[in-house]
Amino acid sequence: MYIHLDRSSSTPLWQQIVTGIIQKIHTKTLNPDDQLTPSRVLAQELNVSRSTVQLAYDELLARGYVSTSRRGGTKVISSDQYAASPPRQSEPPFALPVRPHFDEAEKQMDHWLSANQFHEKLEIDFRHQEPAIDEHFQNIWKRSLLKALQRLDMKDWGYSSPHGLWEVRSEIRQYLSVERGIEIEEDQMVLTGGTQQAIDLISQVLLKKGDMVAVEDPGFPGARLSFLHREMNIHPAAVDEEGMIVDTLPERTKLIAVTPSHQRPTGVCMSVNRRQQLLQFAVKHQSYILEDDFDGDYRYHGGPLPSLFSEAPDHVIYILSFSKVLAPGIRLAAIIGSQAVVKEIAALQSLIQRQLPIMEQITLASFFREGEFNRYVRRMRQVYKKRQAAMMHALLTHHFDKHFDLYGTDTGLHVFLEGTPDFDEKGSIEAAKAAGVGIYPLSPYCYESERKGLLLGFACTDEDMIQEGVRRLKQTFCI
Template identity: 45%
Template sequence: MLDQAIDHITNGVWKPGELLTPSRELAQQLGVSRSTVQIVYEELLSRGYTVTSRRGGTRINDWNLFAGKQKDGTALPVPPQLPELPRFVDRSQQWFRSKDNRNSVIDFSPYQPYLDVQFQKMWRKSYLNVSSELDLSTWSYGDAYGFEPLCKQIQRYLSLERGIHVQTNQILLTSGAQQSIDLIAQALLTKGDTVSVEDPGYPVAWMTMKYREMKIAPIPVDEYGLVVERVPSEAKLIFVTPAHQCAVGVMLSIPRRQQLLLKAAQQRAWIIEDDYDSEFRYRGDPVPTLYSQLPQNYLYLMSVFLS
């Protein structure tokens, strides 16, 4: 009944200023109790659809925004729309995991964990251990700098394994690379800045930048990694996956690394080093990070899988 009344008001069936039928009379017409009609009338009043006075009864509010017009009869301004967001979401979903052919012998979809029996046992055991120690502080707001014990473990790993020496307050925990890239774009770039990305490369990186209305400059990748000489001089940021190029898999060669470091310094450009897959190597230790060689103007991304 309430929905029907609101529909009549918003579609102009009940005109602004029109007096509502008295609750007792309407209840008799509809064959319902008077209290039901009174509840509906009270809800219409509380939502602002109607106004009431002691002598004038209850009337439809003379405020015709419901009809899509202002009081002077002019149309309301069209609200802004998010640019191309559904298309970006669909393309990222397609990249992470196609909706077709889910049942395959070998699944080559990127970033999908191998959920064998042993993994599930370890995950279940870890969850039970953590849940048994929950207290009130677990459900309250945490430290703005992140969970300190976790930050310390990440700090230790970065120092020992990747040659990156930072303080815990330099570590920012996000829900993933996409959120990190979006925060970087908001903090360091302005609309229309040029951003260089690998081509082929991580599509979510350039889609996030494009959504923030940056100019995307795709840079080709060969057997030695990013072709640094193709990076435009006006680039304000360069996104690169030097340890294990996404999605070709090559490693950025030492000469190219030195060339990239020099170019970034010369044109005062930021570099995002996505070290997402550096530990997966068939032989030898992981290659040194760009950040460990020259930390100025560098932002380092690393994926952490918690269990």
């Protein structure tokens, strides 16, 4: 039985023998009940050791291609299933279930992501979806990882709580107490793989199909589309200079998703009056508030704003994300809530995921424990403050405030330039791109809102490039 062996290949000889015999079975060179050449004889023919051939025959037996007996030797199994390889299909062999809500959510998510795709080839990119990530961050994160590995015990590699590792939750609890005025116990927290997963877990625990969910409009598409996928009724609540307009919310609203510390994407902070209105609505109608604090650490005049959770912990579910504060690749967020709600969320987490991977968790715990988190946030707050000041100075110097309403000027990582109802977002973005500048539209964040404008991030662009970019935009827009 001839089998070609490539002795220069990295594939072991016994595997090449297996592949060669299977090919002969598929092409009917070997037929059912044909006896394979005895291992001693085949070894001589192929100039290999008998153990190599025997290893190949054992593999064929394990895969079910052959059978063996003392009298009959090794034979090809009597079956026609090896007559030909199954045809490859580009489509599933059966119809997939129709999922209209998922398909619509996927389409809108793709639209949002494509509209915010980074312009790698442009000289200046005012991208706003991520923080600055440099070698300094990589070095201190690496240092925290190494320190965490030194502390790691073998038992830590086993199963752990679906809430997340206790040491991580303990560090986050202390941070929230000092920086946000949020007083909780460790069992009031569940760690998740980012904000999107957190929102999905919350919707599955607190809501049922057809429940009314209020979202900001314009607002974070990820939240709205997650609720749409779970077949909730969406109420788009308009946003003005004080935040979400509360008095338009339907009485049967079960959950209200807001970004009060820095409205995403307009950048406004929810006023005290609106905050009280929202909390009173939740108490009166027995609703939950989903508070997404995605970049509250970066406020440039005064400290972080107090959370809604600290004022009404029984009615607020608080999400703390590290994607904007540190880096999206960390993929960690924390859900904070009452013990009863968090217990249910942890149970669901255990059912669908069991627990999070440990590496990012132990590194984040070390990052907090060694004081790196506070030092890093203080450092980046100063970096962003200078870049925010450069952005505002350039916009005002070039009189953008006479053509746009400027929002988000003292918090977060971007500035919102609102145009008139007839403002041409697409044309402006294309013109800016031709000038080597990347800017981004408001429209993908809108559900029913017809507001128009541009989003200019400053986190990833230094002061000189910010000034040059705004100067080019002035010439492009003929301001």
